Amino acid sequence: MKKLILSAIMVVGLAFTAQAQEISKNALGLRLGDNDGFGGEVTYQRGLGDNNRLELDLGWRNSNNYDAVKLAGLYQWVWNIDGGFNWYAGVGGGLANSDYNGNDNNRDGSSTYLFAAGDIGIEYNFDIPLLLSLDFRPEVYFTDDIDKDFGPDIALGIKYQF
Structure with a gap:
């Protein structure tokens, strides 16, 4: 029985590592x-x-109450689903600055704060150097200057690979 379980684990592990995928060395694009x-x-x-x-x-x-500028960095792991389809997950964080525009009576001025982020998504790698993605990025904010501590971010991405 132990040999059967060990063999099954080895076969499953081989299946996950045997799928070849091509991650481009560089990709530049937009995430909306x-x-x-x-x-x-x-x-x-x-x-x-x-x-x-x-x-x-x-x-x-x-948004209606504020404008923000954000810088984020994420480390991602990528797994192949089939052909050009991949899914990925990652962790990271960043720095943000929010300027309140006066529509919120409780806030005024600007605030700079740190945030932690996760990332999970799906992407399609075309035969041409084009990559389309859809991802979900939950963010946790570390500040008392904004009304909330959590922000879910859903985005569509398009990138040129080189």
């Missing part, structure tokens, strides 16, 4: 999403290995 206001990010991905990469994002958010 919504986290209490529409915003966009310029995103850069750097492949670090066969199944991991670093993503850096510089973006802005615009």
Whole structure:
């Protein structure tokens, strides 16, 4: 019985590692999403290995009560689903600055704060150097200057790979 369980574990492990995938060494593009206001990010991905990469994002958010600028860094693991489809998950954090625009009576001025972020998504790697992705990025904010401590961010990304 022990040999059967060990053999099953080895076969499953081989199946997960045998799927070849191509992570581009570099990718540059846009990430458009919504986290209490529409915003966009310029995103850069750097492949670090066969199944991991670093993503850096510089973006802005615009809502009724505030405008924000954010810098985020994420370490991501990538797994192949089938052909050009991959899914990925990652962790990271960043720095943000929010400017309140006067529509909220409780806030005025600006605030700079840190945040931690997770990331999970799906992407399609075309035969041409184009990568489309859809991801969910929950963010936890470390500040007393804003009304909330958590922000879910859903975004669509398009990147040029080189």
